[in-house]
Amino acid sequence: MYINQIKTFGFRNLEVSEFNPNPNVNIFIGKNGHGKTNLLETIYVASKGKSFRPGKIAEWRCQKVESNLPCKLEFILKDNNHSHKLKILWEEDKKQIFLDEKKVTSGKLLQVFPTILFSPESLLSIKxxxxxxxxxxxxxxxxxxxxxxxxxxxxxxxxxxxxxxxxxxxxxxxxxxxxxxxxxxxxxxxxxxxxxxxxxxxxxxxxxxxxxxxxxxxxxxxxxxxxxxxxxxxxxxxxxxxxxxxxxxxxxxxxxxxxxxxxxxxxxxxxxxxxxxxxxxxFGSQGQQRGLILAFKMAEVLYRFEQGDKPVLLLDDVLSELDLEKRQKLVEFLSTFETQIFITTTDFIDDVKINGDYYNINLGHIELNQRRND
Ligand SMILES: Nc1ncnc2c1ncn2[C@@H]1O[C@H](COP(=O)(O)OP(=O)(O)OP(=O)(O)O)[C@@H](O)[C@H]1O
Ligand SMILES: [Mg+2]
The missing domain is CATH 1.20.1050.90 (RecF/RecN/SMC, N-terminal domain)
Known part of the structure; x- marks a missing residue:
């Protein structure tokens, strides 16, 4: 299963955005506070019906004064032979989830749309x-x-x-x-x-x-x-x-x-x-702790492959605190995974072979920067 299309409406600073992610690696580059974590949050919310950040819909709904958009996420999910339309909308702060136009529970989402998240908060598991x-x-x-x-x-x-x-x-x-x-x-x-x-x-x-x-x-x-x-x-x-x-x-x-x-x-x-x-x-250094928890998440993906699952991997700010050589090795290793991956970073990762796309996130706007198929 992979995400073929993401549409966001009024979710935090993303306002209205629409794009077709690469089935392999997607790297999002943007300055602090421009919406990288917000984007991964939309995917996480769409897969689990809840966020990994504190707060409720009142915090997610776009708070721009001139924006009165409804808060809504629309995804097209694809696997070998099927295409599914997933829609989550919040009306009067009540969440409703539709899969192929049929109302479903968050429990159903977990089955059709598995994700694994690494975020800076994942480090708390060690600390x-x-x-x-x-x-x-x-x-x-x-x-x-x-x-x-x-x-x-x-x-x-x-x-x-x-x-x-x-x-x-x-x-x-x-x-x-x-x-x-x-x-x-x-x-x-x-x-x-x-x-x-x-x-x-x-x-x-x-x-x-x-x-x-x-x-x-x-x-x-x-x-x-x-x-x-x-x-x-x-x-x-x-x-x-x-x-x-x-x-x-x-x-x-x-x-x-x-x-x-x-x-x-x-x-x-x-x-x-x-x-x-x-x-x-x-005893671990910050980089070692980060590397270990990251290795745990990689292991989880490989284990889930063995179970016949293909979770989408969400890696928020995964590269900080790793030196250049380790970053390159990590991204190259991730590129060998036969699953869809979303990585956010503040810097361009040069000299790394990836099979995927680079995007810029600028003040909540997502733009394709470079399509690579090495
Ligand atoms: N409900 C909301 N409505 C509008 N904007 C919001 C809302 N909630 C958060 N934001 C804005 O989203 C931005 C934060 O986005 P995000 O956390 O995705 O940044 P980031 O690109 O991941 O930054 P960093 O590199 O520092 O992690 C902030 O500028 C914040 O003001
Ligand atoms: Mg962030």
Whole structure:
């Protein structure tokens, strides 16, 4: 699947724009504040029905005084034999999505129009708390129908268990039998999600290593760890993971009751990304952290190819903090991907062989600069 046409109306500073992206690489060059991220945001919103930036439609709608355009996005998507018309419009701030003129939900969009985004905020997955790293891996898990149930079942059982603990705390009454039945399910789902995350990290690892060696040469050796209550568990069997969950649940039962919420489970785990034996969160340079998270996104694309998916790759400001040689290697590597890619940058990337188009973005206007088919 690739995007054959993008039309925007009244979305941030893009106002009215229309163009036909290249099925391979599309590079957008523009000064700070001219609309590069806004353009990637339109694609992201069209693929997921929500933005990766904070705020709602009130912030997206073009705020130019003289503009009273409706906020609307229209895309033509193509795959081997089919063409789909996708339209998202906001009327009185209520979102409506139409696929081939039929009203659909955001869930349907995820199936027909998969995207993977790298934005400057992606770096937070390394720099910030464990929730960001869990989200990073859970997003990959939930992108596949085969693995998304590990996440959804766990989330549901966590919600029920938390509700039970909260109500027990508030009422001062504890129903042991009900807790046991909730807990058995919860611990099993948590152990399954943990094993699925570890399995996925093992599957992504060779792709991450390949992408890292293409960007950095062989100077950085990648590894990962999965951490459950300070224990390194990546080599544990599913049975050992479940046993550990059960033991922790017994240990923490009283604390959970007085806290009124679950202290054991996959929502408390962490993932450590390691370069040359050191945790990249504390030891990695800015460029190394950026390179690693980028390699993770490349790995996600390659993994999704294996699953039969062809996600569109959105890379916002991906080249900053990489030196010229690494930029060139990265763009050349990306050009070998058989999927559509959108890259934004403030500078022209010279001397790089790409199979694709260069565009300028100037005060929200998108113009084809150069069509290259090397
Ligand atoms: N609702 C809106 N209506 C009109 N303009 C908007 C709206 N929201 C944001 N903008 C404008 O969009 C511009 C920011 O665009 P964007 O974030 O795409 O810039 P950019 O090209 O990615 O810049 P940088 O290189 O700094 O990341 C700002 O000038 C901002 O004023
Ligand atoms: Mg930007």
């Amino acid at each position: 910030e708390g464990s929730d960001k790293r869990r989200t990073l891996i859970d997003e990959v898990l939930t992108s596949s129908i085969k693995t998304q149930h590990f996440y959804t079942q766990y989330k549901k059982s966590l919600k029920s268990r938390n509700r039970f603990l909260k109500e027990s705390k508030e009422s001062g009454q504890f129903n042991e039998i009900l807790f046991k039945s909730l807990n058995v399910l919860f611990l099993n789902f948590s152990a399954q999600l943990t094993a699925a995350r570890i399995d996925l990290l093992f599957k992504l690892s060779p792709h991450i290593k390949k992408a890292m060696s293409l960007i950095f040469g062989n100077e950085l050796k990648f590894d990962f760890e999965y951490i459950v209550s300070d224990r390194l568990v990546k080599s544990w069997s599913p049975k050992e993971i479940l046993d550990h969950h059960e033991a922790r649940s017994v240990e923490l039962k009283n604390a959970e009751l007085s806290y009124g919420s679950s202290l054991v489970g996959a929502h408390k785990h962490d993932i450590k990304f390691i370069l040359n034996g050191q945790d990249v969160r504390y």
